[in-house]
Structure formats: structure tokens, C-alpha cells
Amino acid sequence: MDSIINTPVCVVGGANTGIPACAMAPDKFIGAILIPRSKTFTDVEAVAIITHLQALCLAVASQRAYPIFRFEEIADNSEEETVNTLGYGSKQVAKDGKYDWTFRFLKGGLCFQKKLRAFNKADMKVLFVDSNNIIFGTRAADGNITGFSLDFFYAKPFKAADGSNAAIFQARFALSKPAEFNENVVYVNPGVDVEESIKGNIDVELVQLAVASGKVTVGVQTVCDKVDLFETYDDALASGDLWKVTKAGAVVAVTSVAKSATIPGWEVSFTGTGEHVISLATPAELAVADVGGVPDNGYESDALTVTMS
Amino acid sequence: MARNQNYITMDGVSILADAVRGFESEKAFVSEYDSKVWGDKDQKIRKALLKQVYKIAKSQKDENKSEGD
Numbered sequence: 066m067d068s069i070i071n072t073p074v075c076v077v078g079g080a081n082t083g084i085p086a087c088a089m090a091p092d093k094f095i096g097a098i099l100i101p102r103s104k105t106f107t108d109v110e111a112v113a114i115i116t117h118l119q120a121l122c123l124a125v126a127s128q129r130a131y132p133i134f135r136f137e138e139i140a141d142n143s144e145e146e147t148v149n150t151l152g153y154g155s156k157q158v159a160k161d162g163k164y165d166w167t168f169r170f171l172k173g174g175l176c177f178q179k180k181l182r183a184f185n186k187a188d189m190k191v192l193f194v195d196s197n198n199i200i201f202g203t204r205a206a207d208g209n210i211t212g213f214s215l216d217f218f219y220a221k222p223f224k225a226a227d228g229s230n231a232a233i234f235q236a237r238f239a240l241s242k243p244a245e246f247n248e249n250v251v252y253v254n255p256g257v258d259v260e261e262s263i264k265g266n267i268d269v270e271l272v273q274l275a276v277a278s279g280k281v282t283v284g285v286q287t288v289c290d291k292v293d294l295f296e297t298y299d300d301a302l303a304s305g306d307l308w309k310v311t312k313a314g315a316v317v318a319v320t321s322v323a324k325s326a327t328i329p330g331w332e333v334s335f336t337g338t339g340e341h342v343i344s345l346a347t348p349a350e351l352a353v354a355d356v357g358g359v360p361d362n363g364y365e366s367d368a369l370t371v372t373m374s
Numbered sequence: 375m376a377r378n379q380n381y382i383t384m385d386g387v388s389i390l391a392d393a394v395r396g397f398e399s400e401k402a403f404v405s406e407y408d409s410k411v412w413g414d415k416d417q418k419i420r421k422a423l424l425k426q427v428y429k430i431a432k433s434q435k436d437e438n439k440s441e442g443d
Contacts, residue, residue, distance in 0.1 A: 280410070305381035305388040320393040321407070324386040326414030334410065 089252065092195040094168070096134035096260055097238065099189045099218070101127065105209035106202075114200060115255045118263045119359045123349040133181065133236065134194070134260040136168040140235075161243040163216065170234045176289035178234045180268075181220035191215055191238060194260070200253045203245035210251045216241040264362045266348050269294065271369035274330045279320075281371050283343060284330040288367070294356075295329035301356050302331055307346045310335050317341060337373055344368045382430050385423065387411045394431035403428050 098118065110117050121130035144162030151157070170177070190212025193201045205211040216239040224233035240246065255262070268288040275282040285294045285302065294302070301307075303324040310317040310333065321334045333343060345351060345366035352358025381388045389407070397403035404424045412420040 300386050303386045303388055304383050305390055318390060318393070321387065321389040321411060323388070323411040326412070332410075 091201060092197050094193050095136050095196050096194040098192040099131040099184060100212045102188050102190055105205045105211045107209050111210050111253050114253050115257055115262050122263060123352050123358060123363045132263045132265050135170050135172045137171050138169040140167040163243055164240040167235050167237040178220055178223055181236055184218050185220060198259045202251045204249045204251055213245050214241040266363040266365045269364050269366050271343060271366055273369060273371055274328050276371055279336060280332050280334045282325050282328060282330045282332050293329055298356050299324045301354055304354060307351060307354055308333050309344050311342045312337055340370060340372050342368045342370050382427050389427055391431045391434055394428055395435055400425060400428045
């Protein structure tokens, strides 16, 4: 190539400015889905993104997706762009402002807020969902689709009702890279109601109802609202595959599980004395047995410690 | 009635097949489990169900045996 003398080289910027017949603009955001930082979807996977997200909701905790819906209001505290004024009075844009959105919820109350606050120090990415059920993400460095990077997620302490207003529950999403939602945005229309299709797991607690030699009668109820699962899942949970017993970390064989004939619970039998820990199977295993899962919420149990004599 | 590799599940009761096969006889198994499961059912029905569980557990063992042959 020949050298060019005394000719400045200008960068040709910009892009064509014809207006498309059908414009895309995000509508009100009604929900968000927290996903693991390393999680990406190929464009092929994005075609069935609802199925992939449903599976992620039931995955082990480190790989799980956590949908958060029922946003009722937004407070937009996004920054303006930073403009430098130079010595001679000229101005230039130094950087884009960052998005900083706070959403208010009406549903869920203190218990839901407590769950959200468990993410306050989590290092996750986020997909947003608008009222047209469009899922928004961005391009990852490898070309796949991922969530937006967060400076932080912060579920705020609730604000008390004051006689005129109900208690206020809010969560704040501070996005770290404005370009992800502008130059690199990806939006997927799954053609379904996303909130109805992707549901978070409900925590359930195991309750010791009775204990006898080699047998514990266990009740299962939701943690937040204490709904007993016996009426709904009396037969489904009477399955040895869905219960796990350990002693000092070692698996103990469950010899039988029977729905109790006398109290609303399940009789879990095993051999051994001393302290044992009982829990239910994973949310994915429970879903296979039609205990929660698509199209409803999945269930995840805590651990019940019992002492056998 | 669901049949699982490890558990025999029927009518709200799930029993570990290996535990069933651990009994020397059907009589011993029925005698042991008669007081443990299906307490809300008539004893005649309960015993019939337990005998069915025992037969399934034994047949699973036989199936596995013939597959291994």
C-alpha cells in the first residue's frame, strides 16, 4: 500500500438512519430472572428459551435461575451521561450513564423480601421481561446470549405502612454496562406468558409429627404461608425415591414410606439409632414425580433432624 | 401401581425391594410389615397387598437373575 502524505485519516462513524416499519422498544418491565454469571444460551437454545429456563429453575442451587415477577412500579435513578467541559468551553461526552432501576412489589410481603435479600451479595446476571412478554438479554463475548451484568442487586429493607400507603417492598438493579442494553441487546419473544411459565421454587419445611423405633412421621408444609402439602401430594410423596435420610453425612436406606392413616404426614422408616437428617429429593426429582414443577412452582425442602431411639 | 427398580410403590405405600427380599419368607415379611403400613385398611386387604409386594420383589430378583444369565 502506498503511503499517504499530508492527508488526515478520519474514522467513518455512524450508521444508516432509515426508520424500520416495525420498531422495537421495551415496554414496562414486569419481571426479572437472575441467572448464574456464567450461564449463556446459544441462539438455537433461545428458540426454546422457556424450556431451558424452566429446567434452570429446578437445577441445583449454583446453576439455578431465580425468576422475580410482579413488578408494579419503577423508580428510575439511572445516571445521565458524564459530560466534560474543557478549558475553552467545549464539551464532550466522557461516558454513558448507568442504568439504576428500583422496582416495587405488592405481592410476597416480608417472606418474599427475605428471600430476595439473600441475593444482595450474589454475583449473578439478569434477564428482564417486559409487559409484552419479551425477554431481554445481551450478547456474551462468545456470541451467545446471556443476562445483563450487574454492579449490584439490592433488595431493600421494607418501608412501613403509614396509614395512607401500604408497606413498600423494593428491589434495585444497578446495571454495570449501558452498552449491553443498547448496542448489544438481544430480545426473545417466547410467545407465552413468561411469568406463568417460569416460576421460582417454594421452600417447604419438614415437621416431625411423631417418632417411634425405626419410623418417623413427617409433615411437609410451605415455609412462608404454612400450607400443608399432604392433601395435594399424599400419594405422590409416598415414594421411597423422594426421601433422603443421612446419618453423619452417610446415606441411610429408607426401607419404606407410607402416607399416614392417622395424621396428615408420611411415615418414613429406616434402620438406625441416634441423630438422623431427613430431607426430600431435589426440586428436579420431585418434579419428575409430579410434586411441583412446570407449570407450577417447584419445591425445595429443608432438612429435619430427628433422634431415633 | 408404580414399579421402580428400588422401591415397590402402591396405594400410598413405598417399600424398598431389597428390604423385602431380605426376609426369609413371605410370612416373615407380612408379619413384620402388617403393623407398619396400610393401617387404615382391613387386615385381610392389608395382607393381600403385602403378599403382592413380596411377589413383585421376588419377581424383580428373578428378572435380574435371568438378565444376568
